[in-house]
Amino acid sequence: MHVLIIPASGGEGEGTGFWATAAPIIPHPVEFFFSLVTFAILYWVVKTKVVPRLEQIYAERAAAIEGGIAKAEKAQAEAKAALDHYNAQLADARGEANKIREDARAQGAQIVADMRAQAQSEAARIVDSAQKQIEAERQQAVVSLRGEVGRLSTDLASRIVGESLHDEARQKGIVERFLAELEAGEIAPVKIGKDS
Amino acid sequence: MSILALGMEGGGEGYTPPGVGIFWEPLIGHDATAITRPVFLAVLSVILISWFLLATTKKRAIVPSKGQMATEGVYGLVRNGIAKDLIGSHEFMRFVPLLFTMFMLILVNNLFGVLPFTNYPTMSRIGFPLALALIIWIIFHIVGMQKHGFFGYWKSLVPAGLPKGMIPAIFILELITDLFTRPVTLGLRLFGNMFAGHILMALFIAGGWYMLQSGGVLVVAGGVTWIFAFVMTLFEMLVEFLQAYVFTLLAALYIAGAVADSH
Numbered sequence: 001m002h003v004l005i006i007p008a009s010g011g012e013g014e015g016t017g018f019w020a021t022a023a024p025i026i027p028h029p030v031e032f033f034f035s036l037v038t039f040a041i042l043y044w045v046v047k048t049k050v051v052p053r054l055e056q057i058y059a060e061r062a063a064a065i066e067g068g069i070a071k072a073e074k075a076q077a078e079a080k081a082a083l084d085h086y087n088a089q090l091a092d093a094r095g096e097a098n099k100i101r102e103d104a105r106a107q108g109a110q111i112v113a114d115m116r117a118q119a120q121s122e123a124a125r126i127v128d129s130a131q132k133q134i135e136a137e138r139q140q141a142v143v144s145l146r147g148e149v150g151r152l153s154t155d156l157a158s159r160i161v162g163e164s165l166h167d168e169a170r171q172k173g174i175v176e177r178f179l180a181e182l183e184a185g186e187i188a189p190v191k192i193g194k195d196s
Numbered sequence: 197m198s199i200l201a202l203g204m205e206g207g208g209e210g211y212t213p214p215g216v217g218i219f220w221e222p223l224i225g226h227d228a229t230a231i232t233r234p235v236f237l238a239v240l241s242v243i244l245i246s247w248f249l250l251a252t253t254k255k256r257a258i259v260p261s262k263g264q265m266a267t268e269g270v271y272g273l274v275r276n277g278i279a280k281d282l283i284g285s286h287e288f289m290r291f292v293p294l295l296f297t298m299f300m301l302i303l304v305n306n307l308f309g310v311l312p313f314t315n316y317p318t319m320s321r322i323g324f325p326l327a328l329a330l331i332i333w334i335i336f337h338i339v340g341m342q343k344h345g346f347f348g349y350w351k352s353l354v355p356a357g358l359p360k361g362m363i364p365a366i367f368i369l370e371l372i373t374d375l376f377t378r379p380v381t382l383g384l385r386l387f388g389n390m391f392a393g394h395i396l397m398a399l400f401i402a403g404g405w406y407m408l409q410s411g412g413v414l415v416v417a418g419g420v421t422w423i424f425a426f427v428m429t430l431f432e433m434l435v436e437f438l439q440a441y442v443f444t445l446l447a448a449l450y451i452a453g454a455v456a457d458s459h
Contacts, residue, residue, distance in 0.1 A: 020220040029228055031323030038238040042301055045246045047293035053253040054271050061258050
């Protein structure tokens with residue numbers, strides 16, 4: 001609407017005044033004054049409101065970016081700490097497993113050694129008792145054989161002599177003495193049949 | 197519609213090209229105390245810029261929305277691309293509000309030159325850029341004197357290590373630069389670009405309109421002129437951005453020179 005009205009008034013109403021034809025380099029006082037006023041108002045708005053707000057945005061943005069970087073660094077450090085922790089745990093577990101394995105091996109060896117020793121002693125005991133039994137039986141056989149041999153020889157001798165020597169032989173302990181001598185090796189075996 | 201009016205003005209007896217008169221648009225009052233259209237535009241620009249900057253920075257999101265990203269982009273350009281690079285990371289922060297305000301104010305008021313309905317670059321009225329240049333001029337003197345002391349500041353204008361005989365001449369040259377050339381060129385550069393750009397576009401569009409109405413071969417010429425006007429509009433947008441940037445850049449440069457340890 002300005003556009004429509006103004007040239008009309010400018011062109012006709014004021015068209016012939018001093019200011020309409022004045023050299024354009026002469027400042028109009030009201031315009032000069034309003035230039036100062038409008039500048040002052042805008043300067044006040046910019047200085048008290050706009051620039052502080054924009055500077056705050058700048059500062060907050062810088063802080064946000066730096067905060068983000070710090071946060072990322074912290075997260076990275078935490079992740080590294082966790083990794084170290086897990087690695088340490090893993091190493092511990094591995095060491096423990098090794099130790100258990102070693103223990104088990106040692107224990108196994110111990111058990112085998114024990115068992116072997118036990119078996120050996122058992123075997124020795126069995127052998128020992130068998131020997132003892134054999135000895136006892138042999139002793140028994142020797143004793144019974146001695147009696148038998150004495151009786152048989154006496155029987156044989158009494159047959160040969162024709163008379164019972166039993167009583168006499170028993171009285172004099174001949175047989176016993178003979179056998180003792182025989183055991184001691186004092187009597188050499190004598191061939192009886194062929195020479196006589 | 198203003199185009200129509202401008203074209204009609206010259207419609208009576210031959211063609212009268214648009215002149216300085218097209219910039220004089222008082223809305224309330226008369227002459228030296230009139231509140232003109234660019235005053236309304238300047239006020240409108242402050243309302244729009246404040247609303248946009250406050251709305252887009254309200255959430256203060258770390259992951260920005262599109263609006264916040266746009267504001268941050270422009271702010272980053274001024275803060276890091278201009279203030280930090282020129283003034284140095286030590287002292288730049290206290291000048292960022294000043295430079296950012298300058299940039300936004302000039303950019304939006306410049307862009308009003310090609311926006312429909314506003315269609316008027318506020319900075320094509322010398323009063324506006326001159327006031328802004330004056331603010332910069334005062335500020336870089338104050339910070340320079342804070343840094344070097346009152347006499348130290350004037351002494352610092354002369355580069356160290358000059359032969360004694362040259363010091364007075366150089367001092368006078370530097371004094372003229374410091375007191376006169378810098379503020380005047382800072383204001384005039386912005387004013388001149390906007391003024392010339394606007395009058396050029398008015399000429400193209402009004403002239404094209406005049407030719408289109410004249411009939412005959414001139415219709416073709418008028419069509420071509422309007423195509424040029426369109427291209428000029430795009431070019432004008434580039435100039436408008438560039439002038440806002442250059443103004444802010446030079447303001448930062450002057451401040452940087454004042455707070456520098458030695459010239």
